[in-house]
Amino acid sequence: MDRRTFIRLVAGSAACSFVGGAVPAGAEELDDNFTPFSPELAAEMASAFFEGAGGLSSCACSEPIPLFDSSGQLQGYEVTATDYSDCPLGYVVFDVRCPGIVSRFSFAEGKPGPYEQIVGNLPVRVVSPSLQKFKNQVDALRQSVVMLAINEGTASAPKRAGHAMAVSGYGRITRGLTSLNCIVVHDGWSDEAFINYDFQGFMDKNGVFM
Helix, strand or coil: CCHHHHHHHHHHHHHHCCCCCECCCEEECCCCCEEECCHHHHHHHHHHHHHHHHCCCCCEECCCEEEECCCCCEEEEEEEEECCCCCEEEEEEEECCCECCEEEEECCCCCCCHHHHHHHCCCEEEECCCHHHHHHHHHCCCCEEEEEEEECCCCCCCCEEEEEEEEEEEEEEEECCEEEEEEEEECCCCCCEEEECCCCCEEEEEEEEC
């Protein structure tokens, strides 16, 4: 049995019934030739699946994302179908432990796969964020963490020392003609502290926004 026929059989079986014998991590063809479950094979299977089960005959397939179990063994692949402007048209997850090899799929336009959904929900780190960015997070009742570093050494022999703190608010402290734009943080030593965010002595400023 050639590779093309094998792919059509596997994809067709998955598309029609999603039942049957589990396909091992190295899928065997009927003539006993061993076909490793490679990204290339996953992409070909996904293309056949999208066309056979979803009627997506003119879609493109994303680069297969390998999925591993807790022991580091290859478990399968996630492949997304897109149009030629990279808009998602659906996805399929191949899992070698599942009967029929397809563990989940969707043909909803714009629906990202499980891996991309997880990645999309990860906190965002921006370098040297503005004070306004932290203000927006506070006003929206969303969490943020500021990471500030100072030089405890000398100009010729700098020694970076930093600390990460949860941001709980902001404010401006004014005395005469002097104003300090501050963020309110939980610094780990006191309940709340005001930090002058405009302080020019910081080596670097970073933030994580959730």
